[in-house]
Amino acid sequence: MGTLKPSSLVGITVLAALASLTACAARRMQGDSAGVAWSVSDLTTSERTATAPGYKGDGRAKDYRYVMVLRDSRGVGVTFREVESIIMVGAGFTPTPRTRTVNLRLPPKDQLRLVMTDSVWTVLPQWFEGTAKPVNLDPVARKVFLGTDDHGEPVKLILEFRLEGIPLRDKNAPPPRKELTS
DSSP states (O other): OOOOOGGGOSOEEEEOOOOOSSTTOOOOOEEEETTEEEEEEEEEEEEEEEOOTTBOSOEEEEEEEEEEEEEEOSSOOEEEEEEEEEEEOOTTOOOOOEEEEEEEEEOTTOEEEEEEEEEEEEEEOOBTTSOOEEOOOOOEEEEEEEEEETTSOEEEEEEEEEGGGOOBOOTTSOOOSEEEEO
16 A cells, blocks of 8 residues: 655644544544644633523523644645634534634644633523523533645544543643634
8 A cells, every 4th residue: 555645645634533422433633644733721711601692691601711732743734714613512402603714824844833712601591481401511612723734735634532531631731823713
């Protein structure tokens, strides 16, 4: 079996972690494929009052703030132009993808550190005559980075991981370079 050269790649698809929503799914917080390594760490969480149009103000949401690191190991830089975020929270909830236009550069043989924030409901607010409903979920984040490498080839990087499984902040870690709230 031959090896692929960066110039011969039509597109890079990195499926770094395929997490299912079952309780026995592995909790991967790092991966490596096609020369792009990734990891998530430095989790901090907070809860807040949350509302939505048509609902009374008794809802709660949990914010997950963490650092995502992308590292190039094949010597070809990538410029990401779009990031899609989907938070999957279990049966009965339909995730809504959010897409952001970005200009993120992963230099050759270097890394890109991003602070990311995702939010999920912990108490669904009361709707008209209904009652507020507590939600006990283990949310899964899916991030899809789309861009182009330095050879002009398309890149699609797909990362999937459980938000509750992100390691806490390491006090010796360098500060992130960019902040991306999804």
